[in-house]
Amino acid sequence: MINVSAEAAKKVASLMNEEGKDVAASYVRVGVKSGGCSGLSYDMGIVDSPEEGDQLFEDQGVKILVEKKSLLYLLGTTLEYSGGLNGKGFSFNNPNASRTCGCGESFAL
Secondary structure, three states: OOEEOHHHHHHHHHHHHHOOOOOOOOEEEEEEEEOOOOOEEEEEEEEOOOOOOOEEEEEOOEEEEEOHHHHHHHOOOEEEEEOOOOOOEEEEEOOOOOEEOOOOOEEEO
């Protein structure tokens, strides 16, 4: 399961609306790719349709697609959003990560 915090769900809906996308008909694709300070980095974007082999999760009204090869890295992860003074943006609270880099954009198992 991939979870979405209430703040992240609000921001995803806002971004989709800004792009002229329907929240009910669009998806957030989340994946993992090689790279970053710690070896693996997160990849996220808004898409209109699933691809073959995608796993679908829904939480807080947000539909999340995860490609098959990234699923084991992301199970149990929560997508969060912070708009405070300490920084702004999406982050991943991943219980599978053994370490993360200072910017929070990459991790290692």
